[in-house]
Amino acid sequence: MRTAFYISDGTALTSETFGHAILSLFPVEFQHKTLPFIDDAEKALRAVDEINSAFAETGERPLIFHTFVDPAIKRVITTSDGVCYDFLDHYVAPVQAELGVAAQPKTNRTHGLNHEYNFRIDAINYTLENDDGVTTRNYPEADIILIGASRTGKTPTCIYLALQYGIKAANYPLTEEDMGHLELPYELKMQRHKLFGLTIDVDRLQSIREARRANSRYASLEQCQLEIDEIEGLYRREAIPYLNSTHASVEEIAAKIMTIAKLKRHRY
Amino acid sequence: MRTAFYISDGTALTSETFGHAILSLFPVEFQHKTLPFIDDAEKALRAVDEINSAFAETGERPLIFHTFVDPAIKRVITTSDGVCYDFLDHYVAPVQAELGVAAQPKTNRTHGLNHEYNFRIDAINYTLENDDGVTTRNYPEADIILIGASRTGKTPTCIYLALQYGIKAANYPLTEEDMGHLELPYELKMQRHKLFGLTIDVDRLQSIREARRANSRYASLEQCQLEIDEIEGLYRREAIPYLNSTHASVEEIAAKIMTIAKLKRHRY
Numbered sequence: 001m002r003t004a005f006y007i008s009d010g011t012a013l014t015s016e017t018f019g020h021a022i023l024s025l026f027p028v029e030f031q032h033k034t035l036p037f038i039d040d041a042e043k044a045l046r047a048v049d050e051i052n053s054a055f056a057e058t059g060e061r062p063l064i065f066h067t068f069v070d071p072a073i074k075r076v077i078t079t080s081d082g083v084c085y086d087f088l089d090h091y092v093a094p095v096q097a098e099l100g101v102a103a104q105p106k107t108n109r110t111h112g113l114n115h116e117y118n119f120r121i122d123a124i125n126y127t128l129e130n131d132d133g134v135t136t137r138n139y140p141e142a143d144i145i146l147i148g149a150s151r152t153g154k155t156p157t158c159i160y161l162a163l164q165y166g167i168k169a170a171n172y173p174l175t176e177e178d179m180g181h182l183e184l185p186y187e188l189k190m191q192r193h194k195l196f197g198l199t200i201d202v203d204r205l206q207s208i209r210e211a212r213r214a215n216s217r218y219a220s221l222e223q224c225q226l227e228i229d230e231i232e233g234l235y236r237r238e239a240i241p242y243l244n245s246t247h248a249s250v251e252e253i254a255a256k257i258m259t260i261a262k263l264k265r266h267r268y
Numbered sequence: 269m270r271t272a273f274y275i276s277d278g279t280a281l282t283s284e285t286f287g288h289a290i291l292s293l294f295p296v297e298f299q300h301k302t303l304p305f306i307d308d309a310e311k312a313l314r315a316v317d318e319i320n321s322a323f324a325e326t327g328e329r330p331l332i333f334h335t336f337v338d339p340a341i342k343r344v345i346t347t348s349d350g351v352c353y354d355f356l357d358h359y360v361a362p363v364q365a366e367l368g369v370a371a372q373p374k375t376n377r378t379h380g381l382n383h384e385y386n387f388r389i390d391a392i393n394y395t396l397e398n399d400d401g402v403t404t405r406n407y408p409e410a411d412i413i414l415i416g417a418s419r420t421g422k423t424p425t426c427i428y429l430a431l432q433y434g435i436k437a438a439n440y441p442l443t444e445e446d447m448g449h450l451e452l453p454y455e456l457k458m459q460r461h462k463l464f465g466l467t468i469d470v471d472r473l474q475s476i477r478e479a480r481r482a483n484s485r486y487a488s489l490e491q492c493q494l495e496i497d498e499i500e501g502l503y504r505r506e507a508i509p510y511l512n513s514t515h516a517s518v519e520e521i522a523a524k525i526m527t528i529a530k531l532k533r534h535r536y
Contacts, residue, residue, distance in 0.1 A: 011523035017285040025371040036523045090358040103293040124424045156392045255279035255304045
């Protein structure tokens, strides 16, 4: 199997995103290796050794996706037996020409500390403190409040919204006990403009719940059907925007919510 | 102010990473706009309108960072008044030549559901259920257990490790009550090979705690100094790897931990 390396003087998150986006176009399996914080010549030489070993072992030239601020370190990496791709190569010059401003490379500017950073930490703390309806008293500060049945993806989505976009995302479960006479609690009614519903296909919900609590009423098809019917009815009756999470990743659900609810990103 | 657009038929996360990495090299402020899920001609035409309006308002051509699977939609976007950059343009052909395999573009392959996805959801659930030492009985399943004083960044780091890398990350606080006779609890000793310590500069810790609980003993300089001294002493005595989170973002802390602890990524 061919090896793909993601290398950078920082976290290598940009190199990973770049390389992964390209490799995902090809129906080929790779062994993936990330080498972050390669920020001096000695580490770069060790990286070259690792690349060359991978070539020697597999007989196929490793693909190297890298971003470096220091051209001297980059030059060391390009002496390796790997095929090197630096996505800045083709874009810095044209953007520089368009802006009429010289690039000023600085290590860790992409994923380091910056002015947007506190937003995100505050958002993560907020989201954890307002998970699963444990309290409703902080809802006035929420950017969004997700509601839905148990196991429809509310918590992972809230955490992703906080971490990726700096959004203060609370969530409130609509539970078994509410069924039969489902209404929005007073605290949610007061924040109606922030509500966003999640739903899910009944058979998918059943299988997720079955994995958590086998043979329970909670995981029964009847119960799942009842909850989803009643909750979707509530969304429609109360004109709450909602989406179905069945075939979507947490990234996709979060990006859709951002768009539909017109939320402002606190981070780029 | 010039506008930067991030556009895609999927979440636009790749376009955001790509554009942000390039723009972060320039000391220029932008207004940022993300347009995800532009997956038909009608939406593409609306995006073009938005780009052209931004040009009309500012008199400066917007920069467009985009990735599309369908070349027909891409062509619509490139008719706009913006300057278009597609980072796949320069890399698909050379990678294709190197691999000897034709690219098979598919919508949402990058940030959609895939076989690594369940790993991440399981890891998020694990991390939330094993936050802040609430229980130690699941430590045998942990990939890593972060320890440290209160407010050194354990929880956001664990969540990031789970979400980004699919790592099951528990965390355990070393608290005020333990000071003076600090020892590893039995449950942690049993998992010594999974332990990783966080520390932080005393003045930074003091200011974070002061913001949470002003004028408390918890936030006093003496208490912060005492805890950090004793905890760093424990790390050294027990040979626990650790790092200082003061000047690092959660991405940087997580990437460093992955490297030092040699953790395997469950996601690329």
